[in-house]
Amino acid sequence: xxxxxxxxxxxVMCSESEADKFTELILRETSAFGVRRYISERRKLxxxxxTVNTPHGQVAIKIGKLDGQVIxxxxxxESCKLLAEQTGLPLKTIYEAAYVASRxxx
Numbered sequence: 001x002x003x004x005x006x007x008x009x010x011x012v013m014c015s016e017s018e019a020d021k022f023t024e025l026i027l028r029e030t031s032a033f034g035v036r037r038y039i040s041e042r043r044k045l046x047x048x049x050x051t052v053n054t055p056h057g058q059v060a061i062k063i064g065k066l067d068g069q070v071i072x073x074x075x076x077x078e079s080c081k082l083l084a085e086q087t088g089l090p091l092k093t094i095y096e097a098a099y100v101a102s103r104x105x106x
Contacts, residue, residue, distance in 0.1 A: 013040070045071055052101035057083045059098035073102045 001007030010030070012022045016039070023035045045064030052061050060079035064072035075098035084091040 049076075052098060054094070054097035054101050056087050056089060056094055056097055059083055059094065059101070061098060061102040063102075073099075075099055075102060
């Protein structure tokens with residue numbers, strides 16, 4: 001930090017409407033004398049949700065597309081967790097089966 005002193009960097013991501021609230025909170029609750037604020041933009045993939053069949057049951061997956069092309073595919077955690085609880089199988093087993101099924105069904 002300044003003059004080679006040790007320090008901690010605190011980052012807060014929030015909406016612009018909440019920026020003043022968090023800035024005030026940081027100034028009140030830390031030893032900081034100032035806060036730097038930056039506006040950041042985010043680009044997201046188009047999202048689509050589907051259900052895939054696994055050997056253990058159905059799982060919801062999220063598909064991310066960029067200009068109509070599939071870029072990402074991921075099982076929904078809560079869906080995997082529910083199926084794991086219902087079947088008594090490890091969550092990792094369900095997640096991996098859903099991932100494989102999602103890749104097949106693209």
